[in-house]
Amino acid sequence: MEPEPQHRSWDEIIVDALRAPATWLFILGLILGAGTVHWGVEPPPAEGALMVTLHNDSDVAIRAVHFDFGHDLSESSIREGEIGPGERRRVALNHVPGAGFNVEIRYTDGQVQAFCANRGVGGWAQEVRVYR
Numbered sequence: 001m002e003p004e005p006q007h008r009s010w011d012e013i014i015v016d017a018l019r020a021p022a023t024w025l026f027i028l029g030l031i032l033g034a035g036t037v038h039w040g041v042e043p044p045p046a047e048g049a050l051m052v053t054l055h056n057d058s059d060v061a062i063r064a065v066h067f068d069f070g071h072d073l074s075e076s077s078i079r080e081g082e083i084g085p086g087e088r089r090r091v092a093l094n095h096v097p098g099a100g101f102n103v104e105i106r107y108t109d110g111q112v113q114a115f116c117a118n119r120g121v122g123g124w125a126q127e128v129r130v131y132r
Contacts, residue, residue: 049092050124052101056083057131061108069093069101082108097122105130 017023056062062083069076076094083089095101100119106112117128 048094048096048124050095050097050126051090051092052118053088053090053125053127054080054083054103055088055127055129056085057129058107059085060111060132061085062105062130063108064106065089065091066104066106067091067093067101068104069095069099071096071099097124097126103128103130107132 052067054065065080065083067078067080074094078091078093080089080091093101098118098120100116100121102114103117104112104114111132113130113132118126
């Protein structure tokens with residue numbers, strides 16, 4: 001005759017789990033993983049995208065923005081649509097921080113601004129403020 005299986009209470013199951021080394025390694029991993037956020041370590045966004053926030057600090061709406069950028073053997077460009085006065089737009093560029101990128105801004109009144117932005121600026125989250 002087989003012995004009857006013992007039914008364990010929840011507190012016994014929890015105590016046994018806390019005694020297991022794997023549980024403590026898991027908890028340590030959670031703490032260290034959460035610590036990178038609290039210590040100010042900024043991991044790059046998915047697939048190394050440079051996140052640029054363009055602020056329209058002028059009193060004229062932007063009709064279009066054209067970003068040109070490249071590194072190594074790749075060249076890319078992105079076009080963005082209208083950005084009203086005081087508004088901002090966040091754009092993901094497949095680009096490395098610090099290399100700079102070209103920006104051409106066309107305002108609704110016909111004026112055009114063109115410049116190289118953020119050469120030498122580090123970090124995966126950057127800002128560009130435009131005004132006239």
